Amino acid sequence: MNPVQKALWYVEHHSRKGISLEQVARASCVSPYHLARTFTEVFGLSLMRYVRLRRLSKAAKQLSDGASDILSLALDYGYGSHEAFSRAFKKEFGVTPESVRTLADHSLLPLMEPITMSETQLLKLNPPRVEMLPVMSFAGLVERYQSKSSAGIPNQWQRFSALLENMLPLIEQDAYGICFNFDEEQGEFDYMAGVPVHKNAEIPLGLIRFDLPPQKYAVFHYGGHISEIRSVIAAIWSEALSKSGYEPAEGPAFEKYGPEFDGQSGHGGFEIWVAIN
Template sequence: MSAVARAIWFIESHFEHDLSLEEISDAAGLSRYHLSRVFGLVNGHSISGYIRGRRLSRAVPALVVGSSTILEVALAAGYGSHEAFTRAFRDQFGMTPDAVRRQGHARNLVLLEPIRMDPARLNDLEPPRFETLQPMLFAGLQEIYPYGGNAAIPSLWQKFNAHFGHIPGQKGNVAYGICTHIDGEAEKFRYMAAVEISDAGDLPPDFTTLKLPGQRYVVFSHRGHVSGIPLTMHRIFDTWWPTSGLEHGDTPDMFERYDERFDPYTGMGVTEIWLPIKE
């Protein structure tokens, strides 16, 4: 796993909070000096510029919608005053937050999207195991992403992790990343950061629920940084699945299972990839 990919994942997972270069470089496994140079050469942004651009870009929808005051948007973006936010926003986009609010859209702004992480080559797949699960009820935060747009998923986990551990009805300390297809949609998918729950009562207002049927799964282990999961998935479907004789189940497309072997702060550890199969 490349150091830059680790740094990007760490920033995307934590940029709504104060971040130091030392924390980022520790997560990347490089010195602060080396990471600063490599990050800029590879991505065309300084680390601080990337964090600033991501925070300001995330603030734009709140300005357009207009449900919060500009000061509230500024504070949520990590700025201590309306003035400081306005200066940074104008430097980033060439216009003020007030002007964006007045025009009511952001079509003329060039937002900074998450940098796509390109993990390095992975080891060969470990032999999978097979499991049968009973029906399960999940609750969590869900977003729709374009295929190939998984670079934004860490920010969803950043929001979800603020709830993890005190979600009403939560069963155990295991988190799930659940991918499901959208009927009639070939370019986008749903991704849900979730936990298993015993019932759907009294959940946070922005939570949604999903019930999966009882079925059989083939289970693979991904070891290393979480940003390498897409390559593991590619390895599964490119080399293992075509010769397996298995037929993929209907729902979900797959889910990731994160237990005590995974560290959500660093993104390192063991992630299980569960794929439903028809019997």
């Protein structure tokens, strides 16, 4: 059973209590950072948001069945007061707990049902190689994304490609997609579409400089189509990294696209670099 499966089991069996990321991580036998990244990469939402949604969804079903005491229900699901529970409930579902109980119907609410996952869903990847990178400087476009809504990244690359002519000559032909400033609670991250530049290079207007600190990386190569990148990343974080015996370090991870990658067809393969301790 991989860490994500363990986390799903733990949440389902403890969601009536006020559980924390640290508690779920201990039960999943990985660090809180590893679990938070894994869950977000696999499912597109943060673990703690999933915990809140499952808790509120279970409460909504009890309300529609006629729960008599909303305060007791709020306390059962880890909320300290009727007011705190009502605020969270209305923020998520757009209606009050009282209205659901009065109507005795939760069918129109966007409830979160339990997520199930099988290891057969994951891609099988070759073991990574390990590389140590020195300090590197990049220039590129940066956007903030939620993991569940990162569909704008291809368009970001198109916009960046149009600016590359102002950056010639390049240090190398490789391009990098760098993920950093990961928010464990919200499942958000900054993404740079960029290329390496000299440390003191002048950055063209509209682009941002990013300095990558020295770090050891586990490097996973994948020779398939770029459309499979989310599946590759999910397989790395949920299974391949742990099986390789490496623990992720808190820091940027990135995609690397070499000269063999064809941005027009999406073929040629790519690499995923994960910072490790």
